[in-house]
Amino acid sequence: MNPAARADRRPAAPTPRPAWVLEKLIGVVRPEFRADVLVFDPRDPVFGGPACAVAGCVRTARGRGLCGAHQLRWRNQGKPDLDQFTATTSPVIASKFGNGPAAPVPPSECQVNLADLGPQLRLEVQYLLQCRRDDHTAQAPVDTVARMVRLLAALSVTSLLD
Numbered sequence: 578m579n580p581a582a583r584a585d586r587r588p589a590a591p592t593p594r595p596a597w598v599l600e601k602l603i604g605v606v607r608p609e610f611r612a613d614v615l616v617f618d619p620r621d622p623v624f625g626g627p628a629c630a631v632a633g634c635v636r637t638a639r640g641r642g643l644c645g646a647h648q649l650r651w652r653n654q655g656k657p658d659l660d661q662f663t664a665t666t667s668p669v670i671a672s673k674f675g676n677g678p679a680a681p682v683p684p685s686e687c688q689v690n691l692a693d694l695g696p697q698l699r700l701e702v703q704y705l706l707q708c709r710r711d712d713h714t715a716q717a718p719v720d721t722v723a724r725m726v727r728l729l730a731a732l733s734v735t736s737l738l739d
């Protein structure tokens with residue numbers, strides 16, 4: 578396509594965002610999605626996932642049925658028999674703060690921080706996440722959602738409609 582044809586498709590001026598969009602979103606986004614920091618249950622069927630196979634570990638399983646930390650431990654031990662490893666390894670996971678008691682779920686696996694988004698964009702993302710929860714058609718892991726939010730925050734847009 579030549580540049581002139583592409584230019585013809587663009588509107589002459591930015592379309593003003595109707596105020597009713599914002600009002601409607603305020604009316605439909607439920608309180609549990611209205612926070613700046615959304616916290617999801619690691620077992621949430623949309624934003625979380627199945628539990629790590631290690632008994633007592635509360636983190637979400639990633640590859641091979643293990644959370645990221647237990648998968649790393651399994652690799653560091655030379656990838657022993659997975660069933661035996663799962664049955665015998667400790668649920669306690671070392672972190673930079675020392676060995677935690679029942680491996681708390683790190684914020685990166687259960688929280689999405691929307692504070693860096695402007696008010697309209699934040700409300701739109703909250704609405705999208707609420708729709709994803711209600712649809713139940715596909716998973717949206719917290720780390721993927723958080724990555725999307727960071728990308729949006731880095732853009733100079735105030736709305737997904739821009």
Ligand SMILES: [Zn+2]
Nearest residue numbers: 629634644647
């Ligand atoms: Zn684990």
